[in-house]
Amino acid sequence: MTLEEARRRANELRDLIRYHNYRYYVLDAPEISDAEYDRLLRELEELEERFPELKSPDSPTAQVGARPLGQPLGYLGQPLGYLEATFRPLRHPTRMYSLDNAFTLEEVRAFEERLERALGRKGPFAYAVEHKVDGLSVNLYYEEGILVWGATRGDGETGEEVTQNLLTIPTIPRRLKGVPERLEVRGEVYMPLEAFLRLNEELEEKGEKVFKNPRNAAAGSLRQKDPRITAGRGLRATFYALGLGLEESGLRTQLDLLHWLKEKGFPVEHGFARAYGAEGVEGVYQSWLRERRSLSFEADGVVVKLDELSLWRELGYTARAPRFAIAYKFPAEEKETQLLDVVFQVGRTGRVTPVGLLRPVFIEGSEVARVTLHNESYLEELDVRVGDWVLVHKAGGVIPEVLRVLKERRTGEEKPILWPEACPECGHRLVKEGKVHRCPNPLCPAKRFEALRHYASRKAMDIGGLGEKLIEKLLERGLVKDVADLYRLKEEDLLGLERMGEKSAQNLLRQIEESKGRGLERLLYALGLPGVGEVLARNLAARFRTMDRLLEASLEELLEVEEVGELTAKGILETLRNPAFRDLVRRLKEAGVEMEAKERGGEALKGLTFVLTGELSRPREEVKALLRRLGAKVTDAVSRKTGYLVVGEAPGSKLEKARALGVPTLTEEELYRLIAERTGKRPEFPSAS
Numbered sequence: 303m304t305l306e307e308a309r310r311r312a313n314e315l316r317d318l319i320r321y322h323n324y325r326y327y328v329l330d331a332p333e334i335s336d337a338e339y340d341r342l343l344r345e346l347e348e349l350e351e352r353f354p355e356l357k358s359p360d361s362p363t364a365q366v367g368a369r370p371l372g373q374p375l376g377y378l379g380q381p382l383g384y385l386e387a388t389f390r391p392l393r394h395p396t397r398m399y400s401l402d403n404a405f406t407l408e409e410v411r412a413f414e415e416r417l418e419r420a421l422g423r424k425g426p427f428a429y430a431v432e433h434k435v436d437g438l439s440v441n442l443y444y445e446e447g448i449l450v451w452g453a454t455r456g457d458g459e460t461g462e463e464v465t466q467n468l469l470t471i472p473t474i475p476r477r478l479k480g481v482p483e484r485l486e487v488r489g490e491v492y493m494p495l496e497a498f499l500r501l502n503e504e505l506e507e508k509g510e511k512v513f514k515n516p517r518n519a520a521a522g523s524l525r526q527k528d529p530r531i532t533a534g535r536g537l538r539a540t541f542y543a544l545g546l547g548l549e550e551s552g553l554r555t556q557l558d559l560l561h562w563l564k565e566k567g568f569p570v571e572h573g574f575a576r577a578y579g580a581e582g583v584e585g586v587y588q589s590w591l592r593e594r595r596s597l598s599f600e601a602d603g604v605v606v607k608l609d610e611l612s613l614w615r616e617l618g619y620t621a622r623a624p625r626f627a628i629a630y631k632f633p634a635e636e637k638e639t640q641l642l643d644v645v646f647q648v649g650r651t652g653r654v655t656p657v658g659l660l661r662p663v664f665i666e667g668s669e670v671a672r673v674t675l676h677n678e679s680y681l682e683e684l685d686v687r688v689g690d691w692v693l694v695h696k697a698g699g700v701i702p703e704v705l706r707v708l709k710e711r712r713t714g715e716e717k718p719i720l721w722p723e724a725c726p727e728c729g730h731r732l733v734k735e736g737k738v739h740r741c742p743n744p745l746c747p748a749k750r751f752e753a754l755r756h757y758a759s760r761k762a763m764d765i766g767g768l769g770e771k772l773i774e775k776l777l778e779r780g781l782v783k784d785v786a787d788l789y790r791l792k793e794e795d796l797l798g799l800e801r802m803g804e805k806s807a808q809n810l811l812r813q814i815e816e817s818k819g820r821g822l823e824r825l826l827y828a829l830g831l832p833g834v835g836e837v838l839a840r841n842l843a844a845r846f847r848t849m850d851r852l853l854e855a856s857l858e859e860l861l862e863v864e865e866v867g868e869l870t871a872k873g874i875l876e877t878l879r880n881p882a883f884r885d886l887v888r889r890l891k892e893a894g895v896e897m898e899a900k901e902r903g904g905e906a907l908k909g910l911t912f913v914l915t916g917e918l919s920r921p922r923e924e925v926k927a928l929l930r931r932l933g934a935k936v937t938d939a940v941s942r943k944t945g946y947l948v949v950g951e952a953p954g955s956k957l958e959k960a961r962a963l964g965v966p967t968l969t970e971e972e973l974y975r976l977i978a979e980r981t982g983k984r985p986e987f988p989s990a991s
């Protein structure tokens with residue numbers, strides 16, 4: 303390859319990588335897999351290594367992430383002008399970096415050799431090995447132990463301020479004791495796999511676009527305009543690094559740092575271990591790779607950091623990444639296979655989901671033969687046909703997913719995917735609401751099985767003994783048709799089913815009995831109203847308090863509930879008015895199932911101290927009583943211990959004091975929003991008429 307050829311290819315690669323950075327970091331909607339992206343970046347790095355004259359500070363190999371919105375924008379070098387920023391751009395006091403990658407043990411050894419050369423010392427070295435959580439990095443800034451702001455990484459220099467959204471993650475500490483005066487704490491915000499699957503199901507249910515993977519889902523959820531939406535997304539955070547304050551902390555090793563973070567109250571949820579040398583790292587890597595599927599978060603590798611912090615100072619950073627650490631990535635197999643057919647499954651709510659049947663392929667240790675194609679929006683975007691060759695991988699090593707269609711392999715024989723007219727389970731005509739196809743028949747057997755399974759699930763009525771096999775048997779024998787029939791089961795009905803003895807039959811009956819007292823919010827979730835997940839069930843229960851009130855709710859009243867949109871409200875209303883549903887509720891009530899909301903929220907503000915100043919729209923005593931009911935303390939004077947100062951009209955000197963001490967302030971409206979986030983409803987004042 304001549305220098306000229308290399309230059310041309312390098313420019314091509316840079317354009318491509320910038321385009322994919324933009325899709326990934328700014329839009330949260332990548333078009334190619336991480337492995338494909340990593341190959342492009344690797345190729346560019348190798349070119350720049352072979353032809354050093356091609357190196358340049360604005361090559362993607364020398365940059366972190368992408369510029370946030372509101373900065374001059376443009377992935378092809380020339381600015382596209384300013385897109386309006388949703389968030390305030392914020393400069394990090396100290397720079398944030400990405401990580402260089404290793405894919406093989408060889409490359410980890412090469413990393414260790416680089417360390418030896420740079421430090422002029424023989425290895426093996428001691429390392430801290432941590433799970434590489436696949437989320438997005440955030441920076442929290444504390445002054446005198448008080449959280450001042452939190453921001454995304456952005457391009458490493460400038461991020462987006464997302465403080466309000468970060469505060470919806472309950473484990474993030476707002477105040478700290480015994481820490482350096484100015485402190486940056488860094489970690490990862492991520493979406494647990496379970497929350498990710500649930501979110502995508504909710505999006506499917508609404509006919510909306512699903513997220514490609516938990517990382518994009520986390521990034522999209524943290525960067526919401528409305529923190530209430532973020533609050534409902536089940537984000538979590540884990541922390542692993544300091545920026546400002548590292549020197550002052552006096553810490554000597556990375557492992558000490560992780561323990562220190564824990565001790566200061568930060569969630570350190572990603573596991574960590576100590577290892578010696580590249581071989582030791584390999585041991586940890588292999589064992590974590592095996593356990594990968596049982597983690598609650600998606601890990602895309604392990605992060606290897608020199609444990610001794612004094613060595614970090616000697617090694618420093620490249621433009622993109624620290625020299626003392628490396629990400630050792632898990633393999634991400636991608637296989638080409640053929641889409642043989644598409645079948646349609648009917649879910650608990652009657653929603654029809656297309657499922658792709660693949661020519662079976664082996665990916666990362668197991669056979670993949672089926673893949674969900676989510677909904678019509680997804681099919682349109684993917685533009686796949688029966689007979690197409692597709693590229694498939696396992697997202698997070700677990701969930702099979704079509705990455706893209708290999709359109710260049712089309713022969714013209716491929717057939718478009720046609721949605722059925724009739725329900726594949728019961729033959730009832732399907733109805734279409736927006737992009738969602740649904741079987742409206744309340745007695746559809748598909749709904750029966752799913753309805754029972756969902757009703758018994760842990761977060762619903764929690765009837766542990768009622769497994770899938772048993773549900774099938776009960777349906778087969780006609781012992782139950784719907785969830786109300788569960789409460790009529792007798793011991794003799796159960797004996798002999800699924801090898802059930804006296805003891806397990808009695809156990810199951812006891813669990814069924816106990817499920818009667820779960821309360822309205824669990825019941826609403828368990829009944830699977832369309833579009834109603836855990837969060838909405840909670841909000842509905844909080845708003846209406848009893849089933850009777852809810853059954854009489856109007857569309858307007860439903861629209862007043864947090865997070866209920868037009869479509870959801872209509873779906874709920876239709877179900878509430880459905881005679882079959884009302885009959886089911888009546889029979890559940892007769893069986894003794896509790897239909898009232900449980901008191902909630904007594905601890906929502908526990909541990910926080912509030913001070914009020916200025917004139918509020920409600921009598922001050924009422925607001926104080928409300929705060930105390932939610933577990934908060936209310937005091938009269940602002941001090942360092944104050945969590946928030948609530949500021950009304952014409953505030954007094956307390957406001958200046960709070961500013962001087964760095965105590966965060968809330969308007970009255972912000973206070974009610976905070977309460978709504980934490981309890982699922984806006985506060986009600988007992989004396990309000």
Ligand SMILES: NC(=O)c1ccc[n+]([C@@H]2O[C@H](COP(=O)([O-])OP(=O)(O)OC[C@H]3O[C@@H](n4cnc5c(N)ncnc54)[C@H](O)[C@@H]3O)[C@@H](O)[C@H]2O)c1
Pocket residue numbers: 322323325326327332333334335336337339340366367399400401432433434435436437438439440489490542572605629
């Ligand atoms: N598919 C696409 O189009 C596309 C586009 C751009 C980027 N990407 C993906 O993103 C990657 C680059 O993103 P990146 O710069 O965030 O790097 P990265 O995700 O590969 O690694 C660096 C990041 O790891 C995170 N991390 C997780 N656990 C950590 C721990 N215990 N200690 C330290 N850091 C930890 C930090 O956020 C850090 O910034 C690429 O390798 C690619 O996989 C994909």
Ligand SMILES: [Zn+2]
Pocket residue numbers: 648725726727728729730741742743746747748
């Ligand atoms: Zn049906």
